[in-house]
Amino acid sequence: MAEVNLMQHYPAGKGRAADRPAITAEDQRISKQFGRDYFDGDRRHGYGGFNYHPRFWTDTVRNMRDHYQLPEHAAVLDIGCAKGFMLHDFQLLMPQARLAGIDVSRYAIENALDAVKPFLQVGNAKALPFPDQSFDLVVAINTIHNLPYAECKQSLREMQRVSRKHAFVMVDAFRNEAQRQAMLRWVLTAETMLSTSDWQKLFAEAGYTGDYTWWTVE
Ligand SMILES: C[S@@+](CC[C@H](N)C(=O)[O-])C[C@H]1O[C@@H](n2cnc3c(N)ncnc32)[C@H](O)[C@@H]1O
Numbered sequence: 548m549a550e551v552n553l554m555q556h557y558p559a560g561k562g563r564a565a566d567r568p569a570i571t572a573e574d575q576r577i578s579k580q581f582g583r584d585y586f587d588g589d590r591r592h593g594y595g596g597f598n599y600h601p602r603f604w605t606d607t608v609r610n611m612r613d614h615y616q617l618p619e620h621a622a623v624l625d626i627g628c629a630k631g632f633m634l635h636d637f638q639l640l641m642p643q644a645r646l647a648g649i650d651v652s653r654y655a656i657e658n659a660l661d662a663v664k665p666f667l668q669v670g671n672a673k674a675l676p677f678p679d680q681s682f683d684l685v686v687a688i689n690t691i692h693n694l695p696y697a698e699c700k701q702s703l704r705e706m707q708r709v710s711r712k713h714a715f716v717m718v719d720a721f722r723n724e725a726q727r728q729a730m731l732r733w734v735l736t737a738e739t740m741l742s743t744s745d746w747q748k749l750f751a752e753a754g755y756t757g758d759y760t761w762w763t764v765e
Pocket residue numbers: 581626627628629630649650651652655670671672673687688689690693694
């Protein structure tokens with residue numbers, strides 16, 4: 548288990564909380580449905596248009612392949628795959644790989660990129676529909692913190708169970724009070740918001756031995 552930043556190319560939270568209009572309970576309720584409103588609706592309820600940008604993913608998947616020295620036939624699972632952007636770039640980089648994606652959002656899966664749609668399914672991170680040790684790499688980017696604490700722990704156990712080698716999570720986290728306050732102004736969907744040290748405790752309690760990095764807001 549190690550902190551490793553493979554996500555330098557993923558959009559950062561720096562300077563973003565100040566731009567966000569004040570969040571209401573109704574905004575959170577709508578966002579947490581992970582439907583059209585969250586991905587492609589008003590900015591108040593999520594992304595305000597969730598579109599494929601190779602600059603976020605092409606070098607990110609190369610980082611993952613190189614860091615974990617994935618063989619060309621590697622099996623890779625993306626939990627919270629949304630419209631399949633990361634898997635799309637894995638497919639370009641490693642055409643022989645066996646790819647799978649799962650997301651709780653039927654809207655995202657139905658609106659996924661055509662090239663990867665056949666590998667995607669609707670499902671929940673807390674109960675992965677895969678046998679033990681199915682994947683060489685299991686990834687969950689900004690997904691598992693959307694579950695309440697006990698289920699979030701369960702999702703880490705699930706990642707551990709279906710991985711035969713590597714796992715990598717990115718989660719909303721804060722290092723100090725200023726970051727916690729900024730996070731509270733920013734977060735629409737997270738149910739489990741922890742300090743970096745509390746996340747590390749949760750990883751250990753769940754028996755998660757994979758790697759991790761933090762998504763912070765400043
Ligand atoms: C912040 S988005 C991140 C999407 C993508 N991983 C990325 O980094 O661009 C969170 C994703 O997690 C999905 N999600 C939320 N709760 C989930 C759950 N319990 N199981 C699986 N997916 C979930 C949402 O539908 C959404 O696609």
